[in-house]
Amino acid sequence: MKITGIELFEENIPLKQPFITARRRIDVIKDYVLRISTDEGVYGYGACAPTPVITGDTVGSIACAVKDFIEPLLVGQTVSAELLPMVQSVLFHNTSPKAAADIAIYDLLAKEKGVPLFVYLGGKNEDKCVKTDATVSLSTPEAMVAEAREHLNAGFSALKVKLGGGRMADVERLEKLRDVICGETVLRLDANQGWSVEDAVYISEAAEQMGYNIELIEQPVHYTDLEGMAEVTRRCPFRILADESVFSSADAGRLIRMGACDMINIKLMKCGGIYEGMRIQRLAAEHGIECMLGCMMEGGVSVTAAAHFGAAVGITCYDLDPPYLVHKMPGEGSTVFEGDNILLSKEGIGLGYTKII
Numbered sequence: 001m002k003i004t005g006i007e008l009f010e011e012n013i014p015l016k017q018p019f020i021t022a023r024r025r026i027d028v029i030k031d032y033v034l035r036i037s038t039d040e041g042v043y044g045y046g047a048c049a050p051t052p053v054i055t056g057d058t059v060g061s062i063a064c065a066v067k068d069f070i071e072p073l074l075v076g077q078t079v080s081a082e083l084l085p086m087v088q089s090v091l092f093h094n095t096s097p098k099a100a101a102d103i104a105i106y107d108l109l110a111k112e113k114g115v116p117l118f119v120y121l122g123g124k125n126e127d128k129c130v131k132t133d134a135t136v137s138l139s140t141p142e143a144m145v146a147e148a149r150e151h152l153n154a155g156f157s158a159l160k161v162k163l164g165g166g167r168m169a170d171v172e173r174l175e176k177l178r179d180v181i182c183g184e185t186v187l188r189l190d191a192n193q194g195w196s197v198e199d200a201v202y203i204s205e206a207a208e209q210m211g212y213n214i215e216l217i218e219q220p221v222h223y224t225d226l227e228g229m230a231e232v233t234r235r236c237p238f239r240i241l242a243d244e245s246v247f248s249s250a251d252a253g254r255l256i257r258m259g260a261c262d263m264i265n266i267k268l269m270k271c272g273g274i275y276e277g278m279r280i281q282r283l284a285a286e287h288g289i290e291c292m293l294g295c296m297m298e299g300g301v302s303v304t305a306a307a308h309f310g311a312a313v314g315i316t317c318y319d320l321d322p323p324y325l326v327h328k329m330p331g332e333g334s335t336v337f338e339g340d341n342i343l344l345s346k347e348g349i350g351l352g353y354t355k356i357i
């Protein structure tokens with residue numbers, strides 16, 4: 001099967017309510033579906049979303065990376081797994097457009113074999129169900145209580161609470177949230193780099209005293225402050241999840257060596273797709289480090305790809321809630337987004353899409 005062309009399609013997917021973290025606010029998911037055409041009439045689909053404050057990838061840079069680097073690399077090539085590392089090295093950084101191309105190649109590889117992507121990636125040939133948390137945006141305590149209540153009413157048993165908005169203000173947020181969150185709800189606190197080491201220790205201890213069931217604290221300090229990450233990991237009563245500090249397997253190795261995290265959040269937009277994501281996951285597993293599979297505010301295609309990857313390698317911790325946060329994800333196929341469940345059917349081929357564009 002030979003690659004004959006690559007196209008990018010823009011999708012704007014409105015959120016039910018604004019998504020707010022310590023780094024940014026968005027109202028609409030801007031997503032780019034990448035379609036690889038082949039001489040056999042089979043299409044491979046991938047996608048990416050610009051997240052300038054995290055990956056540095058913008059609308060313009062994504063279009064440019066695809067047009068000037070990825071398209072010339074891939075067009076004319078025979079579809080094979082050998083293309084995956086070539087995509088990673090065709091240009092520096094630009095992990096989001098690389099992820100889009102990587103996912104589309106994996107979609108084609110699985111379609112060639114006639115199996116779902118999670119089976120191609122080594123998973124068992126059975127229906128899969130991935131359970132995600134739901135995000136409570138960083139806002140006033142009252143607004144956060146209302147949002148948490150909404151998610152719990154929708155059946156979520158795990159919440160990712162965005163913090164990083166000032167030490168005492170964050171403690172106040174947590175205090176107010178006790179009105180709605182009971183001991184059974186699993187809490188993941190994500191500071192998005194908004195704390196100092198002392199903030200992280202103080203807030204974690206306060207949260208512990210409030211009796212919350214806290215599973216992890218995510219990216220407490222600035223992504224470059226690995227000593228700070230290591231210190232929080234030593235002093236904090238909860239597991240520390242590295243997010244913005246880990247883009248690649250090289251980053252993961254550095255943090256693991258430094259004892260700067262207990263867990264790693266793999267996002268396809270940070271690592272350039274499934275190929276590098278699997279390298280991070282394997283390295284982490286060798287060191288007994290658990291991985292979460294997360295995402296940016298992305299459309300359904302790349303979220304589905306992340307779910308296939310996680311299901312294939314046995315990841316149990318997911319933060320893949322964009323499908324739940326929008327009115328409707330574009331596209332049709334064998335994947336079902338239902339509250340906190342992402343259901344992957346063994347009947348689907350590749351990513352399982354029958355219609356995207």
Ligand SMILES: [Mg+2]
Nearest residue numbers: 190218219243
């Ligand atoms: Mg995060």
